[in-house]
Amino acid sequence: MLGRWVRWVAENPPPGPFRARFWRSPLRGPWLTSVLSVALLPGITLMFLTGLASYAAYDPNLARGNDTTPDKGLLGSWLPTWPAGPWWLYWVTQGVHVTLGLVLIPIVLAKLWSVLPKLFEWPPARSLTHLLDRASLLLLVGGAVFELVTGVMNIQYYYAWPVVFYQAHYYGAWVFIAAFVVHVAFRVGRLVTALRSRSLIRELRTPLSATRPEPPDPDHLVSPDPAPPTISRRGALGMVALSSLALLGLTVGQTIGGRARSTALLAPRGRELGMGPNDFQVNKTAAMAGIVPVDDSWRLQLRGAVSRSLSRAELLALPQHTARLPIACVEGWSTGIQTWTGVPLADLADLVGAARTDRLFVESLQRGGFSTATLSPGQVRTPDALLALQVNGADLSLDHGFPARIVVPALPGVHNIKWVTRLTFSVG
């Protein structure tokens, strides 16, 4: 009795989107979906890896204060220490992470469009496996869009979600990737079959007048009652590609910096500030960090085996080292390469008798935000790691951290602490 009733429900979907004939696009089909998937597969893999790198770059396992998600447990306690080079490492990984994320948005939306009828599949569950698979799709789609939305909002300083960005974006990524791995593993066969069903080259040569629906498929992506096409497959794919290219072209300049910056018309950091030595992007202004102009009474507190207190004049009298480095922000933009001059952190460590294995705890005058950071022994001892006093031949401006700031190769922007007040070398 129950069995008959279940069969009746399964065979009689509610009206509207639950019925196959509701979906009439002549372009939907496994080939089109698979082409979009083939673009997303390496893209999403790269997003996850660069995202993991971004988290590792904060060196969360070096000191609890560095960890933006201290309750991560198994989701990152195994991450290695972040290296102090090559100097472009974080610039590239984070630039790729943010820019690629934007580029993938049109492809993700196109992919969601291409499989839309599956949301209204009837019956909602055919078997236990099918039910679990659909639950997994909720995590997959929800996770993907959640990651894109939180990322896109964060790079625009739009903090409208209920929790800290790092927590949302990092744990959201793990929810997503768990579903993604299974999704790919159990669909890769269908993907290959579908891709082989048509030639991409031939499809790119097919105009609207010769565009025909794909043959019926077991997943019912192809409409049983297709409308006449109004755009070719190459037209639809081209529109997606053009959207991705537009996002790329109007963003990537803020990462590259220099002359390319002004091409980033819609990106947050697409503006040239001027020609002066301090005219480059500021993550957080002195005003916002609650910094009042520092006078001659400022002393750098140095702590190691012994303690020292140095004025800015005394720091300038020490041997100076110059390094050409960019500062790259977690938001994907960079300052471009600037010329920093100051005292090597290794010299300051030696000055207070610190051991070569000592880490460095940096404290800022800044209140709130990233006002402290712990640097690894490797970062302290790398030759280009500086307590910078000058940039491009001039004193640091207040916005760039006067009287002194940290600059370390491949270190995330916010860990290059500005307005330094105390450096503590210790075994940790």
Added chain:
Amino acid sequence: MTRRESLQTVALLASFIVAGYAAVRLLAGDPVGVGAWFVGSAIGHDLVLFPLYAGLDALLVLLLRRHPAWAAVGGVPWMNYLRVPVVVSGLLLLVWSPLILRLPTEFRAASGLPDQPFLPHWLAVTAALFVLSAAILLARITTKRR
């Protein structure tokens, strides 16, 4: 259950363990708030965005089907020369809407940069897309006439 289904079931359950481990931490701060954002993300395209853009597009298609004489200019159908710039410009707006609409309150204070130029920039890019599309359409019409 086939062998493949059993395998898939086990894999799915294993993935739920990983996702659950992460979800506990994801939801820790504000379970209802974050949960709502997550579910909203899962259905946002399918139940909000899609009805919007598909509805508008269906209106255009219907209109031109009712009035076939309007559908072509100089013998060239123009619908896709409208669709493409609208889609590209719409996506740019979707992605950069917080800055374009000046929603973030912290941007100016943090960066020291003005936040007015984003709307004019988006309008300029949109205009450029439409001009480019119209120029290509015009070129098609001209080559057709020859």
